[in-house]
Amino acid sequence: MLYSGKMDKAIIVDHLIKNFEVTEKKQGIMGAFSSLFSPKKKTVKALREISFSIKPGELVGFIGPNGAGKTTTLKVLSGLLYPTSGFTQVLGFDPWERNPKFLKDISLVMGQKNQLWWDLPAIETFELNRAIYEIPQKIYKESLNELVDMLDVKKILNTQVRRLSLGQRMRLELVAALLHKPKMLFLDEPTIGLDVVAQAKMRDFIYDYNKRCGATILLTSHNMDDVINLAKRVIVIDKGKILFDGDLRELVSRYAKDKIIKVYLSKEYDVKQLEKIGKVKKIDFPQAVLVVPRATAAAAAAELLHHFPVADLTIEEEPVDEIIRKVFSGEVKVSKKK
Numbered sequence: 001m002l003y004s005g006k007m008d009k010a011i012i013v014d015h016l017i018k019n020f021e022v023t024e025k026k027q028g029i030m031g032a033f034s035s036l037f038s039p040k041k042k043t044v045k046a047l048r049e050i051s052f053s054i055k056p057g058e059l060v061g062f063i064g065p066n067g068a069g070k071t072t073t074l075k076v077l078s079g080l081l082y083p084t085s086g087f088t089q090v091l092g093f094d095p096w097e098r099n100p101k102f103l104k105d106i107s108l109v110m111g112q113k114n115q116l117w118w119d120l121p122a123i124e125t126f127e128l129n130r131a132i133y134e135i136p137q138k139i140y141k142e143s144l145n146e147l148v149d150m151l152d153v154k155k156i157l158n159t160q161v162r163r164l165s166l167g168q169r170m171r172l173e174l175v176a177a178l179l180h181k182p183k184m185l186f187l188d189e190p191t192i193g194l195d196v197v198a199q200a201k202m203r204d205f206i207y208d209y210n211k212r213c214g215a216t217i218l219l220t221s222h223n224m225d226d227v228i229n230l231a232k233r234v235i236v237i238d239k240g241k242i243l244f245d246g247d248l249r250e251l252v253s254r255y256a257k258d259k260i261i262k263v264y265l266s267k268e269y270d271v272k273q274l275e276k277i278g279k280v281k282k283i284d285f286p287q288a289v290l291v292v293p294r295a296t297a298a299a300a301a302a303e304l305l306h307h308f309p310v311a312d313l314t315i316e317e318e319p320v321d322e323i324i325r326k327v328f329s330g331e332v333k334v335s336k337k338k
Contacts, residue, residue: 007092010184010216011054011077016086018047018072018240046072048240049086056183059210059217061231061248063324069240070220071110074186077218078108091184104133107182111189114161114169115176121158122172126179133180140179147175151205167198174205185209187219191226203229228320236327243327248320255327256318259297261290263304264312277303286311 023039047069054060062070075081076088079095079102088095093102116125130140148154151171156164164172170190177185187206191199207230210217221227227234227248234251236244244251261278265286274280277300278292292300297315304310 007056009053009089010056010058010091011052011218012087012089013053013073013077014051014087015049016047016051016073016076016088017045017049017084018069018076018081019084020044020046046240047076047083050237050240050242052235052242052245054216054218056216057210057214058233059206059219059231061227061234062218062220062237063222063227063234064237066222067239068237070237071188073237074108074188074218074220078106078186079103080108104180105182106184106186107177107180108186109173109177109188109190111170111192114173116161116169116172118162119160122153122161122176123157125161125176129176129179135180143179143181144175147178150208151175152201167194167201170194170198170202171205174202178209181213183215185215185217187217187221189221189223190219191221191223199223199225206230224320224324227324236324251327252317252320252323256323257294258291258318259294260316260318261292261297261301261304262314262316263288263290263308263310266309266311269308273308 021041021043024042050069050073062073064070072081076083077090077095079098082096091102091105093099095102116122117128126144129135130137135143148157151174153168153171153175156168156172161169161172174190190206191202194202203226206217206219209215210230219226219230232248233246234244234248235242236251260281265288268285271280271283271288274283274288274290278290280288281291282289290300301313301315304313
């Protein structure tokens with residue numbers, strides 16, 4: 001189905017459900033025979049009536065623990081999986097109809113999968129993609145040159161893919177995925193396995209591509225630096241349900257239950273006395289780092305200043321990645337945004 005009229009939503013997901021039927025495997029030889037001749041099926045609920053929408057040009061972080069439903073959602077949105085029920089529309093199309101125009105307007109990049117031919121130079125894959133997407137020669141060369149410059153991969157275009165580092169391969173994967181200038185980009189763990197320098201380069205490119213090309217980007221990542229540096233809006237999913245959808249700063253302000261007090265002591269002091277003020281997270285004289293409830297941070301600081309040999313003291317917010325880790329681990333309960 002093609003959307004008619006002005007498109008104000010690049011992605012629409014409404015009460016999306018995706019179930020998988022799997023065979024239960026029993027232990028031992030007899031169990032294996034039993035599973036083979038009398039298989040017992042069970043239903044795994046991967047997505048449980050999730051709903052959200054994304055505007056054209058938005059870059060949204062889609063985050064959650066392993067098995068939360070992130071990759072399943074991206075595969076449904078890109079047309080690789082058929083949903084059990086619910087409504088989904090991407091760029092005005094039903095993804096699972098696999099309309100040729102739809103396929104030319106999207107791209108899915110998975111950090112653990114590759115489309116480059118392992119035994120050939122990347123340039124050969126690019127040429128193949130040019131033919132598949134029917135990209136005119138002039139536009140292909142312009143797009144290729146732009147991407148090659150942005151990702152700094154000119155020197156490795158003609159190198160056999162198997163001889164490249166993971167970081168080099170990932171940058172070339174992006175070139176292959178973006179040659180046809182997709183309007184929608186699904187990025188599933190694009191920085192997984194990369195070193196710190198390669199991660200930073202990848203993030204810079206994604207940010208720049210979003211701004212320069214106006215592409216809508218849905219990004220999944222376990223690397224909190226990816227989310228913090230790229231996405232203003234985040235969707236948190238766990239066990240197939242959306243727990244939060246909103247501004248990253250709102251997530252932090254809503255679920256940051258503690259504050260960090262960094263105190264510098266003028267002389268060594270009994271750690272047990274500090275533990276009466278708050279949880280001692282680190283002590284490396286002259287610095288001590290305490291975690292205290294947000295509501296009592298001011299009183300804790302006053303107590304430190306009054307009873308301890310304090311040379312300096314600062315009160316800071318919890319790091320964003322620590323807050324999201326707590327959300328993932330269930331240390332804080334997240335309610336759906338209303």
